[in-house]
Amino acid sequence: MIAVARDSLALPGAELPALAGSAPGTWSPLHIATDRCKGCSLCIGACAKQALALDETRVNVLGYHPILLIDPAACTSCALCARVCPDCVFTVFAAAKLPRGTAR
């Protein structure tokens, strides 16, 4: 899943980027407001699955490398990243039922 860097500071709209390379209909457990991220990396330390990293290939409108979910399959929707984030970058979803075969 690639979080798309946007031009405006407003919270991006409701569409969710699809999981790249996955079957149609699968979706990312995290919505990342890329333009809010300040690259502080506190979420990286909070994630028990090492699923997050700064995207050093791009710079957002605030001038930082934004956070990126590099391993969506590892994400358990624990939301610790969201709870430590000072900028409310993350919206966290979980499947209504146990989903994609991954043990949680």
Place this chain on the structure above:
Amino acid sequence: MTTATIPPTTLHHGHRVLMKGNEAMAEAAIRAGCDAYFGYPITPQAELLEWMARRMPEEGRVFIQAESELGAINMALGAAATGARVLVSSSSPGISLMAEGMSYMAGAEIPMVLVNVMRGGPGLGGIGPSQADYFQATKGHGHGDYRVPVLAPSSIGEAMALMADAFELAEKYRTPVFILADGTLGQAMEPVELQFREPPRLVAGWAAQGAEGRPPRVVKSMHLEPEDLEIHNRHLQAKFAEISAREVRWASESLEDADLVIVAYGTAARVARTAISHARDEGLRAGLFRPITLWPFPSAALAAVAARTRGILVVELSAGQMVEDVRLAVEGTIPVAFEGRTGGMVPTPDEVLEALRRLQAATAAGRTVSTVEVRP
């Protein structure tokens, strides 16, 4: 403990009573609809606070003796920011502490009435009456480009009437308003005919009251971008210009045939009145020009009066503060002399009469009088 000079239950509108100035001002504020009073004890206005301590709870309103004048003015800022009608009183050293709060309220356009019962300074000074806070009140008091209306009563009855006017001015223009009294006015007892007035309330569409069904409001004075702060300051200046055009007040006595004019306010005006009476007894035609708004200063009216006379004597309980505004108003067209006492001393009618005689002699001989004389 100071006891009230008169039981409040017998204070009926229209009645004539003997009342202490501090208590009269307090009761006038209550009848004008004051919702909250915050203060701190300081001589010579403790009676105002004590009257409020008893009466405000009786009326179901708010009274707090704060931890300091700093606490009091900030409590007032908060209460007034919600649209409440708020009074604070203090005396000169306490008023200095309130300069910060007043600047913030002027910047945030928060209405409030502040009574300064002036005492001798500078510093801890003394507890006698004084008018040495004129500069402080009229030239901005706290930091920044702002003015507030300043009302100066010269009798207890007038102080009561101006209290209602002060709340009205404050809310009409969204500004703090000063009432400048002095220790004599605060402590003296005078017969007054009780004239209470409660000005109607304006809808405070700017106030912080809880964002129910509307976007949140912020009552603030900070505008960090210079362009924004300049726009805000221009808005404030336009407001001050409007107040200056519409709210000037002054009174006069015996000016029709006056050769010499005494300009004085508050207690000094009362001394001047006696001196004028004695002067006329000896054929000296003097009159009184009494500013009631010290800001906006009645410059145009004074200039018009000055044009018809030979000389002005300014009398103040200070080393000379209003005299500067008088000189500005007449722009050097006629001589302006000064008579003042400091330290809590009050000029006597004889001293003022003597100054009138000197001025008479000087102007008759065609000499200009421009020195500021302060008696040692």
Place this chain on the structure above:
Amino acid sequence: MTIEAPAGARVIFERPELLTDRSTHYCPGCGHGVVHRLIAEVLGEMGLGSRTIAVAPVGCAVFVYDYIGVDFVEAPHGRAPAVATGIRRVRPDAFVLTYQGDGDLAAIGTAEIIHAAGRGELLTAVFVNNGIYGMTGGQMAPTTLLGQRSTSSPNGRDAALDGYPIPMTEMLAVMPGVAYAARGSVADAPAIGRTKQYLRRACEIQLEGRGFAIVEVISNCPVGWRMTPTESMERLRDVVAKQYRPGVIVDRTKEA
């Protein structure tokens, strides 16, 4: 603006409604952002948003009114508890909250917080203590630790010259007017969770009319401390929390 959950998913965590859409001016990793979010969550969950009149400080959080969507009154530096007292007394139905940093509350505003607490004013006070003056460039605060460097203690705080860090919340907790005093931390997710509980209790106490409630939150200042955000949270947990210990300091509602 809300983000639609994908079909078949449920929302585990989302941005609270009472946070405005504005991106904050706070430095990367600054704890103010977390505390703002917790306040927005608690006020939202308790349905207090439209009743709240909050008081903003001077310091980095001077812009708090741009980020939390409730009515605000700006206070001069340190005066928030007095401003809040005025609001509280004339608006008995309002919910009144103050937000202050360590300079605001423990330096210039010492008298105001002590007397508001001493009077038992029905206020909820949030005290964000990061041991430094961020907004003005990183000077020493009353809560700066011994040995800690700042731009006005370049050789480290020295007790002989600069005195000792002031335990404000412990001092306030002595007074009977203080119904609740707690200290939280933003060092990690569990600490943040406990801090939210303290904040919630402090708000309930105002609604119950029990007295003054204060929640100190020890927080970080990566730029002022000359650390990365991650390092600063480690310092918060390993150094600061040993001196300013998290926990409930007093809860007089339990003793009653």
